[in-house]
Ligand SMILES: Nc1ncnc2c1ncn2[C@@H]1O[C@H](COP(=O)(O)OP(=O)(O)OP(=O)(O)O)[C@@H](O)[C@H]1O
């Protein structure tokens with residue numbers, strides 16, 4: 001079965017937010033597969049459900065119904081503890097707003113997932129050095145986020161997402177807050193993860209000019225997938 005080889009697979013996924021007013025159907029029956037080594041770009045108008053879909057793929061949130069499979073493993077059937085362990089080991093998530101810890105340096109932010117995983121100091125230091133080199137921030141390792149530019153903060157966030165060597169990396173508008181030059185630099189880094197390190201990627205963006213970095217483009221409207229291109 002072709003589907004069984006998908007790195008990420010959503011089957012008939014729905015997500016409904018129940019608020020005090022009407023329920024909001026943010027994701028309305030999405031079936032989508034991402035093959036290993038693919039770099040999927042996800043576009044669509046504001047509010048169509050892109051971030052919600054990415055959160056479901058990454059196990060950051062749970063669907064109201066449907067199945068979410070990463071490497072064939074159904075996230076829906078995992079307990080909260082199992083899900084957070086799985087997320088830590090297998091999925092790198094890059095939030096639009098970076099979500100760095102302001103009191104920690106770039107190196108320490110990257111070290112957090114390694115500490116949670118229980119790696120010893122020597123292994124952590126070696127891995128942090130390797131990641132800082134990858135995201136080209138060796139000379140900023142002891143800067144806290146307020147001492148970094150937006151592009152540098154985003155590179156720390158990407159480094160942190162890569163610390164535990166996940167197979168799947170999900171990025172929510174990684175260039176949304178950056179000027180064009182820094183945005184391009186981030187995209188070069190991200191597409192290198194796909195080309196050179198074989199990571200499976202899904203990136204949400206508003207910028208059609210960036211869609212060309214991906215290997216496939218899909219569009220969402222009103223919680224559903226539109227026709228596919230490329
Ligand atoms: N926690 C929540 N509670 C209630 N409604 C929510 C919640 N999160 C998102 N929504 C609603 O779900 C819909 C989809 O939101 P989502 O953030 O996924 O959109 P998006 O496509 O990422 O938009 P943008 O491009 O502006 O980031 C929106 O109508 C939003 O108002």
Ligand SMILES: [Mg+2]
Nearest residue numbers: 050051052172
């Ligand atoms: Mg969004």
